[in-house]
Amino acid sequence: MKWINRIIMAILTVFVVASLTFFLVRLMPGSPVQVMYLELIQKGIPANQAMNQVNIILNVIPNEPLFQQYIHWLGQIIHGDMGQSIQQTGVPVIRLIFNALPWTLITVAIGLLISFFIGVLLGVLSAFVRERWTSSLIDNIGSVAHAIPQFVTAVALLYIFSVLVHWFPSSGAYSIEVFPGFNGPFIMSFLYHMALPVFTYVLTGFGAWTLQMKASTVSVLKEDFMMAARLRGLKQNTIMGYLGSNSILPLFTGLMLSLGAMFGGSVFIEGTYAFPGIGNLLATAINTRDYPVMQGCFILTTATIIFANLIADFAYTKLDPRITD
Numbered sequence: 001m002k003w004i005n006r007i008i009m010a011i012l013t014v015f016v017v018a019s020l021t022f023f024l025v026r027l028m029p030g031s032p033v034q035v036m037y038l039e040l041i042q043k044g045i046p047a048n049q050a051m052n053q054v055n056i057i058l059n060v061i062p063n064e065p066l067f068q069q070y071i072h073w074l075g076q077i078i079h080g081d082m083g084q085s086i087q088q089t090g091v092p093v094i095r096l097i098f099n100a101l102p103w104t105l106i107t108v109a110i111g112l113l114i115s116f117f118i119g120v121l122l123g124v125l126s127a128f129v130r131e132r133w134t135s136s137l138i139d140n141i142g143s144v145a146h147a148i149p150q151f152v153t154a155v156a157l158l159y160i161f162s163v164l165v166h167w168f169p170s171s172g173a174y175s176i177e178v179f180p181g182f183n184g185p186f187i188m189s190f191l192y193h194m195a196l197p198v199f200t201y202v203l204t205g206f207g208a209w210t211l212q213m214k215a216s217t218v219s220v221l222k223e224d225f226m227m228a229a230r231l232r233g234l235k236q237n238t239i240m241g242y243l244g245s246n247s248i249l250p251l252f253t254g255l256m257l258s259l260g261a262m263f264g265g266s267v268f269i270e271g272t273y274a275f276p277g278i279g280n281l282l283a284t285a286i287n288t289r290d291y292p293v294m295q296g297c298f299i300l301t302t303a304t305i306i307f308a309n310l311i312a313d314f315a316y317t318k319l320d321p322r323i324t325d
Contacts, residue, residue: 006310006313010306010309013302013306014299014302014303014306017298017299017302018077018295018298018299018302021294021295021298021302022073022295037050037051080094081094082094082097082296082299083292083295083296084292085292086288086289086290086291086292086293087284087285087288087293093293093295093296094296096281096293096296097278097281097296097297099276100276100278100280100281101277101278103173103270103275103276103277104266104270104278104279106194107197107198107201107275107277108259110198111197111202112201112255112258112259114198114201114202114206115202115204115206115209116206116209116251116258118209118210119142119206119208119209119210119212119213120213120248122138122142122213123209123210123212123213123214123215123216123247124213124217124247125138126210126214127213127214127217127221130218135214138210138214139210139211139214141207141210142206142210142211143207143211144207145203145206146204146208146211147207150268150269151269151271151272153203153204154196154197154200154268154273155272157199157200158170158272161196162196168192168193168195168196169192171274171275172193172274172275173193173194173276173277174186174193175189175193177189194275196273197269197275200272201269205258208254209251212251213248213251216247216248216249220247255312256308257305257308257309259304259308266278266279267280267282267283270283271283278297278300281293282294282297282298285297
């Protein structure tokens with residue numbers, strides 16, 4: 001029953017955030033609907049005809065009250081319709097999102113897992129040698145990597161590896177010379193093009209995992225069962241297994257939440273590399289005031305964070321028997 005309540009609360013949270021997003025994006029200055037309407041007026045088209053043309057092209061009514069627009073939008077969402085893009089006339093928002101989503105999912109998942117793996121290893125190492133200079137070096141590297149903004153790291157990597165040494169392409173997800181599909185040339189081209197975005201995710205992500213894993217490991221090392229394991233003369237591999245399994249548990253929820261956080265961060269990374277994912281789609285929609293696309297991307301990011309947290313809570317209770325539902 002508790003999990004049913006949590007699921008209902010998660011759905012309500014997504015709904016509330018989506019509703020707030022609806023009003024916020026429409027309160028932003030520079031409406032593309034108004035721009036198109038004024039352009040038609042300047043061409044000599046009467047106001048009523050211009051209004052009708054905008055309504056037909058964009059499926060909106062320029063002078064419709066905001067609350068009525070919300071009711072209309074709400075009816076569309078209930079039926080699974082996020083509307084149509086304003087800039088790409090006639091193209092459903094859901095199609096744009098589904099086309100961009102795989103690119104982001106692959107790069108974010110790979111970057112997140114690699115950064116998590118590196119951070120866990122460095123965190124455990126730093127905890128074991130915390131009395132030596134090696135620990136301070138690892139901590140400082142992790143802190144600096146975590147502190148540098150993603151867009152700064154992305155621009156620096158782009159300049160070094162694309163402009164200076166020409167090792168990696170500066171934009172796109174694959175070469176125009178290959179045919180998209182499940183074939184060798186396309187896969188190799190995609191891996192080559194996604195190297196820099198993934199590297200950016202790794203560099204900006206491993207530092208936090210390193211610091212968190214060290215703190216968790218140091219805490220577990222002080223537990224009574226770890227002292228008992230040493231006194232009983234257990235093998236080092238067995239002790240390390242106990243240490244790792246207990247230290248990594250607190251990081252599990254953060255790992256799931258980072259999936260949603262990286263969706264938000266992909267705006268800077270994909271925008272820098274012109275990578276055709278959700279982040280680049282959202283950045284383009286913000287620049288062009290494409291309300292429906294902006295809302296769709298915001299709803300996707302919000303839902304990802306909320307339901308990732310829900311899944312993490314559920315899995316955490318199964319992984320750690322000390323935690324009750």
